[in-house]
Amino acid sequence: MLAALAVLAGQDPPVGGPLPEITAAEFERFRVGLEDFTSVETVADGLGPAFNAASCAACHNVPAIGGSGTITEIRAGYRDDDGRFTVLGGGTLYHLFSIPPHNCHPRIPAEANVIARRISIPLFGGGLVEAIPDEAIVALEDPEDRNGDGIKGRAARIVDVATGRERIGRFGWKAQQATLLAFAGDAYLNEMGITNDLFPTEAAAGISPETLRRCDAASDPEDVRDRLTGLRGIDKFELFMKFLAPVPRGPIDAAVQRGEQVFREIGCAACHVPELRTGPSPNPVFDRKPVRLYSDLLLHDIGAGDGIEQAAATGDEIRTPALWGLRLRRPLLHDGSAATPEAVIRRHDNEAARTRDSFLALPRAEKEVLLAFLRSL
Ligand code: HEC
Numbered sequence: 076m077l078a079a080l081a082v083l084a085g086q087d088p089p090v091g092g093p094l095p096e097i098t099a100a101e102f103e104r105f106r107v108g109l110e111d112f113t114s115v116e117t118v119a120d121g122l123g124p125a126f127n128a129a130s131c132a133a134c135h136n137v138p139a140i141g142g143s144g145t146i147t148e149i150r151a152g153y154r155d156d157d158g159r160f161t162v163l164g165g166g167t168l169y170h171l172f173s174i175p176p177h178n179c180h181p182r183i184p185a186e187a188n189v190i191a192r193r194i195s196i197p198l199f200g201g202g203l204v205e206a207i208p209d210e211a212i213v214a215l216e217d218p219e220d221r222n223g224d225g226i227k228g229r230a231a232r233i234v235d236v237a238t239g240r241e242r243i244g245r246f247g248w249k250a251q252q253a254t255l256l257a258f259a260g261d262a263y264l265n266e267m268g269i270t271n272d273l274f275p276t277e278a279a280a281g282i283s284p285e286t287l288r289r290c291d292a293a294s295d296p297e298d299v300r301d302r303l304t305g306l307r308g309i310d311k312f313e314l315f316m317k318f319l320a321p322v323p324r325g326p327i328d329a330a331v332q333r334g335e336q337v338f339r340e341i342g343c344a345a346c347h348v349p350e351l352r353t354g355p356s357p358n359p360v361f362d363r364k365p366v367r368l369y370s371d372l373l374l375h376d377i378g379a380g381d382g383i384e385q386a387a388a389t390g391d392e393i394r395t396p397a398l399w400g401l402r403l404r405r406p407l408l409h410d411g412s413a414a415t416p417e418a419v420i421r422r423h424d425n426e427a428a429r430t431r432d433s434f435l436a437l438p439r440a441e442k443e444v445l446l447a448f449l450r451s452l
């Protein structure tokens with residue numbers, strides 16, 4: 076309702092609202108999706124045996140449902156002296172919590188020598204990001220650095236679990252999924268321990284198969300179709316995220332405009348590409364729309380990697396995060412280890428070393444306008 080009023084008044088939709096142009100039927104699907112996204116699952120629904128939170132919204136709620144969160148996840152693995160990465164004990168994601176009587180709590184194996192933390196990524200504008208064609212991302216790749224700018228960038232070639240087709244991943248810190256449905260299935264299993272049609276086997280890093288059998292009584296898949304709507308949980312999460320609007324830009328003044336120019340001049344925009352476009356779509360909401368996300372959706376090594384190999388990404392690579400909505404999100408970087416955008420820029424290295432040095436060499440006034448631009452996103 077709030078969203079409808081804002082549209083009537085010709086204003087931006089509120090953060091956490093749906094895309095303004097959707098139909099009434101789509102709004103209803105968004106609403107049904109939002110309801111399930113916030114609903115808290117119980118052991119009877121299949122929660123656990125180990126899990127990170129009991130609802131999607133538990134980790135996606137700042138500053139509105141769909142946003143970032145305050146729970147940090149743990150991944151772990153083993154890297155040998157030759158740099159080879161091994162997944163220990165059935166996976167890299169080690170859950171924080173377990174269901175009563177808590178005798179199924181996962182343990183990080185003692186051999187683990189890579190421990191990584193990851194914070195949640197806001198979902199605002201997810202449907203638009205999903206609608207960007209694979210080719211548009213591939214067109215930005217430069218793995219051999221042919222243009223000699225020191226910046227490479229690799230598209231994450233993955234197999235989409237929902238269709239079995241090779242796609243370009245774009246969601247997650249490692250660009251591990253290409254579609255919202257696949258990510259919904261992945262998250263339902265990996266965050267909440269709820270098996271589903273796309274991910275039918277319990278994830279249990281750090282839990283032995285015998286313990287798992289003893290601890291998990293529910294039959295798989297635990298995500299079942301709603302009798303009324305015919306939709307599975309994963310379908311509803313997809314609908315909510317698909318129609319969720321991006322965060323509107325903050326005020327743009329002369330300093331912000333000048334700051335964006337500096338952002339382009341010193342090379343930030345080579346990775347944080349200001350605008351991509353969705354492909355042709357029968358749905359006008361997604362048909363050839365600008366997506367002002369400030370990301371190329373490619374994997375880069377900027378020296379901040381977490382050591383975990385996942386999907387197409389090496390331990391050193393992280394997908395360029397989108398910068399839209401940056402002003403509403405703290406902390407920053409995949410592990411939440413940076414408090415401010417300026418601290419983040421100083422952490423850019425390797426492929427981004429030249430750009431970082433250009434930033435550091437800027438006169439103070441130029442630095443200030445660049446930071447003002449980042450505060451406007
Ligand atoms: C325990 C916290 C937690 C819960 C619960 C959770 N998420 Fe997330 N979410 C995260 C984290 C952390 C990431 C980044 C994951 C990564 O790449 O390693 C993420 C990333 C995502 C992304 C990728 C967004 C992007 O633009 O890259 C999607 C989509 C997503 N979550 C959807 C969901 C859905 C749907 C649910 C419920 C089924 C859910 N999440 C539950 C923490 C959580």
Ligand code: HEC
Pocket residue numbers: 226227338341342343344345346347375376377379380393394395396397398401406407408409410416419420423426427430431434449
């Ligand atoms: C070579 C590609 C590349 C270049 C050039 C680059 N970045 Fe980044 N940027 C990244 C990657 C990859 C990350 C994610 C690193 C991580 O999370 O560990 C990132 C993270 C960020 C973040 C944190 C976003 C978040 O959600 O945590 C900000 C802010 C940012 N960059 C701003 C800039 C600015 C400003 C410049 C120019 C001075 C710049 N970047 C240049 C690739 C790049």
